[in-house]
Amino acid sequence: MNDYATSRDQLERELAYYKQEYNEVGARLLRLQEDQSRVAREARRSKIVASLVREAYLLIGQEIPPETIGKIILATIADTSLCDCAAFLVRDPVVRERFVVEHAFGTVKDTSLVLATPPAYLYTSAKQAPVPESGEMSGLLGVPYVLWAYDSDQGRALLLGNKTETNIHRAFEAGDRELIEAALAVYIDVLQRKAAVTALRLAKQAAEDANNVRARFLATLSHEFRSPLEAIIGFSELLLQSGFRVLTPEQHNEFTHQILDSGHRLLTLVQDILDFSSFENSEPVLRRDWVPIFHLLQNAVRGFAATAAACNIRIEIAPLELHWQVSIDYERFRQILSNLIGNALKFTAPGGKIIVAALITGQNGVTITVADNGIGIEPHAIERVVEPFVQIATPDGHRATGAGLGLPIAKQLAAAHEGTLMIDSLPGEGTTVTISLPPGTARRAVKSP
């Protein structure tokens, strides 16, 4: 062998050596980089919980209702895990095997699934035999690979799904249990906190409302009680002091009437307060009967005939069919109508008109309206007039008399009849109050043979 051949052999050996070493080092580099990528991808998954906790803190601080939290948290889970679809489910309190989808991310095929024995944790993969429950879950999401966690104490579950097993390089596996259970726990925790915050806010609002009512009660009552009491005391003193000067029979009669009228006003006031307080605590017990609608309206209007005549206000009953009856508690419904007609008289100027009407609506429902052409109510004040102890000032700045309980009581009694009270009003044009009773409240009278 000559020197050239030796040198060539040497070079070839050297080349083979470098080639092999290059490939070895390259392979190690490739593996290291893949390991690094894998770790980064795993870290991304573990970031799900961190992201959720961060999101949770943000959500707790925001003014959003509890029912929207699931959607936001689900989007965070899906965004960080990059699953194809996901859902939060809640166990049906009645049909215990049924889980209803509360929130969904991506396409979900159904609104619920049925699991007789819901597992605490489940995942599907090509490496293990499918269990029956996974079929239901796959069916719900419309994908073959699912990951499920269930909190039996709270009756809530989280379900993730993928179309392909190696979604972003990784199949669902046993190690995902901590991840999905933590995600579910964060959701439940935020939900409960938010619900508690909402309940607290509502309770605070209720307390503030009650305080306002109490304040208005005191303000109204001090005025409404004082006026008739002062009249009673004043006129009684005049009667007692009659020894110093002689009262004419007319004066004696007038003073006595003033005392009697003030007494009636006080009695009405006390009765209203007792009624309102009683209805606030418990819904009134009704004694329903079939009452001819025409008679109901006629009697209600007759009760105000004298007052209306004295005020020069016309009260009319709109034409209606005579043979319809309505299922109501007569006394309580008369109370509603008295309050509405009384209010209408109070806020209608002399020469005005009040129309009381009844209309049979679909499926034998009834609406009864009391419409006046009085001073009307400003739009912003319409909601307030059904609050207790509220008296809205008239356009000329005067405050109407009364405890401000007429409409609140009418509303309570309408609700007790499963009905509603609605107010339509335009300042300067008048007010229409409508009581709507639900289908089945009216019927045609059975004719006597």
Add this chain to the structure above:
Amino acid sequence: MTMPTGTAYACDQNIKTAVKICQAQLKTSSPDLILAFVGGKHDPAAALGALQETFPGVALTGGSSAGAISTAGFGYTGFEIGLIAFQGADMTPQVVTTSDLLRGETQAGEDLGRLVRDRAADGSVVLLLFDNVASSSPLQLHPASQLMAGFQKGLGDRLLHVIGGGLLTDINLSDSWMIVNGCICKHAMAALIFPSNIKASTVILHGCRPVSSFFEITRIEGAEVLELNDEPALTVVERMLGLELGTTSGQQLSLVATLGQKQGDPFAPYDENNYVNRLILQANPASGSITLFEPDFAVGTRVQIMSRDNLLMLESVERGVADLGNRIAGETCLLALYIDCAGRASVMSGAATEEADLVLRSLVPAFPFMGFYSGVEIAPFAGNYSRPLDWTGVLSVFQRVG
């Protein structure tokens, strides 16, 4: 002042809401054409309906995308939507399409190339978008290399600046769809031909480097590489990855490593711009082969196994964007389009930094910007005709000529 282009981005599970958000962002008063990149979790018909309802009478093109990238945000949850609105004859591209990819990608590409040749002047910018996934089960792609071979043939001697990308519904290559003539369409390809007064400066962002000596492909059928150096290709790759031989499942290698073909002098120092990379679509344990994204390698092609290097990818972004920035400095830019391989998203690559975010932070565009996550990228390569590329980012900035 009326803007010739506008971009908008939204991410919302409700497509109508998403489109409305986009509508509010667009500054173009009455666009002539809207190019839409719609996240793959949105229902295609609902998405098209929402677009048509929101932009009545406006021509629509585009299709699904694995995600969208914009200055207003980016992501790949599947609920993103990115819009580019074009307004005015001197900016709005003509759109020509084919829905015949199933008939043969080369022929469809050639047909489209001929249509483009008849409508485009030399030097015009053309954006190609195509339905990347031919079949979900079994997974088959429409090979961009065949589309481009046909397209170049159809162009004849017409010299154009062609960029493009393959549309996907998600990073898992589940599906894809396109909007063609007001309908949702499969097996389609669209060419957006920009007016001749528009030019584009393009940079290719890489990120792979060789980790092996050269292997010669000794057996190949289409995109399926059966042997490297007379050894089963899968065995070679498994050995490199340190996997137990014969254990690799179907998609396990997908997007992990690439085979790179070095252009020019094989022994020249490493330059990322000299490599055409092909991602491995799947491993085939039964035949000991690997299937590549494209069928453009042949027996005798010398390849190296390439590692996706995240650090290199981010360095390439900084280098490439800085280079592009120098090229466009002082010029009025109308639009930037970023066609980003879905494999570069951190959820796939494992990069600590989102590469798309780095592009935005490096470019700091003061003009409309829109990007989408793609299956394949197309760009002028090494001064020659445009080629399909894998695991790259193609960033183009559109400007007026002169």
